[in-house]
Amino acid sequence: MNTLFYCNSAACHFDKTPAASIIFFEFFIFVGVLLSLYFLSKIEKRILLKFLTVAVGIFIFESFTHPLWVNAHLGSWAYMYRDVSWVLTIGWTALVLVPVSVIDKFYGRLEEWKRFIMYLFSITFLGVLGETAVVNLGIRSYAPETIELISGRYISLLNIPWDALYYTPVFMALVVGFYKYWELVINKDLVAPVKKVKWLKTLLITALGVLLFEIMIEPMVINAGLPSWSYIYRDVSFLMTGGWILIIWLAVILVNKVFIQFNLVEKFLGYIAVATIITMPIESWLIVSGIRQYGPSATGNFSGYHIPLTNVPVEIAFAIPFYLALIIAFVSYWVFQFNRKKQIS
Amino acid sequence: MRKLTRFLIGGAVLFFGFLITDNMEFLMMSIICTGGITLVGYVPLAYVIGLAFDELLFKHIIKTDEATQPAKIISINESTAPLTNNQVALVNYIKEARANGMGDGQISGVLKDNGWSEDDIKTALGCTQTQS
Numbered sequence: 256m257n258t259l260f261y262c263n264s265a266a267c268h269f270d271k272t273p274a275a276s277i278i279f280f281e282f283f284i285f286v287g288v289l290l291s292l293y294f295l296s297k298i299e300k301r302i303l304l305k306f307l308t309v310a311v312g313i314f315i316f317e318s319f320t321h322p323l324w325v326n327a328h329l330g331s332w333a334y335m336y337r338d339v340s341w342v343l344t345i346g347w348t349a350l351v352l353v354p355v356s357v358i359d360k361f362y363g364r365l366e367e368w369k370r371f372i373m374y375l376f377s378i379t380f381l382g383v384l385g386e387t388a389v390v391n392l393g394i395r396s397y398a399p400e401t402i403e404l405i406s407g408r409y410i411s412l413l414n415i416p417w418d419a420l421y422y423t424p425v426f427m428a429l430v431v432g433f434y435k436y437w438e439l440v441i442n443k444d445l446v447a448p449v450k451k452v453k454w455l456k457t458l459l460i461t462a463l464g465v466l467l468f469e470i471m472i473e474p475m476v477i478n479a480g481l482p483s484w485s486y487i488y489r490d491v492s493f494l495m496t497g498g499w500i501l502i503i504w505l506a507v508i509l510v511n512k513v514f515i516q517f518n519l520v521e522k523f524l525g526y527i528a529v530a531t532i533i534t535m536p537i538e539s540w541l542i543v544s545g546i547r548q549y550g551p552s553a554t555g556n557f558s559g560y561h562i563p564l565t566n567v568p569v570e571i572a573f574a575i576p577f578y579l580a581l582i583i584a585f586v587s588y589w590v591f592q593f594n595r596k597k598q599i600s
Numbered sequence: 601m602r603k604l605t606r607f608l609i610g611g612a613v614l615f616f617g618f619l620i621t622d623n624m625e626f627l628m629m630s631i632i633c634t635g636g637i638t639l640v641g642y643v644p645l646a647y648v649i650g651l652a653f654d655e656l657l658f659k660h661i662i663k664t665d666e667a668t669q670p671a672k673i674i675s676i677n678e679s680t681a682p683l684t685n686n687q688v689a690l691v692n693y694i695k696e697a698r699a700n701g702m703g704d705g706q707i708s709g710v711l712k713d714n715g716w717s718e719d720d721i722k723t724a725l726g727c728t729q730t731q732s
Binding site: 336445446447448449450451513514515516518520521524558560569573594 | 608632685686693710
């Protein structure tokens, strides 16, 4: 371990030695992934690219929420970054892509929101089974902040926290939204330009995505010093969450309006760029003023480097566009769906 | 825009390369301690990596075929103003839709449903005929 890039959190110092049962589990994942890819290649085109897209979405999520949990005992070769394991990433990827593709194949005529609910139910069911497996095999444990939030509330039969029934569908909703946005690009779907931007629907879907996600990652950060009446759940303040909602909403509306001629890839980069440019100085000010305080599991990962002219740790600077990439893809996908019925005559 | 996309892809790959191989310290120090001079090397390197990814892996995502190439901002004829962003968006869509087998009547219907006026649509259809 480099001394200057020191990490003192549980995400860096954990036992990577695998037990026989875990090696068997990893072998099970590899076989499952290969079988899934074979099966999906029969019902979907460009399946490798789609698999890669979902994997990127999951990796983005795992890499900036990793202070919430620790994934140990997978073998030193199984890790990409800190305790984020590519073996689990490809496992989750198959677990997402199979139900989504099967539902699209057999219920393709259903309205998108109905299919989306079907995705979430089926993926949550599989996700809870996956979570049960990794927890009970001793792979997954939770950071102290997360354990404090869980406070002993476990599903006794499965030995996983009840909270899994919340964070699994929220995590999956973002990943599926991310995948569905990029699926439009991969499938080269025709997307007609829209003259009038639906600002209210965009605001509502942004609020939903950001709020659900902020509640989920609440143990990672402490939002202190805001008026007591503004806190809606633990330290989630509607002033701060409302600010993120407005920034993301503004970025989406602005790019869709001003850069209407951009294709989906260019628009996506535009959303991220606009939102990041606005967010970075605000995050810097929040950190300096002590309103934004990162929990010990997050700060334990910080290398100590900051973005010049700001006080934003380099890890947070990279986590911001990651966070935005998931939320914005989710929002943009639904904005596209609001206009979908008018896309094809 | 394509160059920027390549650069961003290459930059991300480079960053994760340093991250995964535990060489972030080297990357940071080499940039900070030289006052950013080493970026002269990293920026072209990121572009070359992005170019390789573009050509080898993502070609069919990022690269569009002839029919879906974004319309160049050109004059309809020498005496008129360049196309606005709205017109470019419409022209791009019309070209893509035609390439997908849609007729002009069908395209007009979809565009009307999406809030565009008759004039907007006629102008855009006229532009695509001028350009083709």
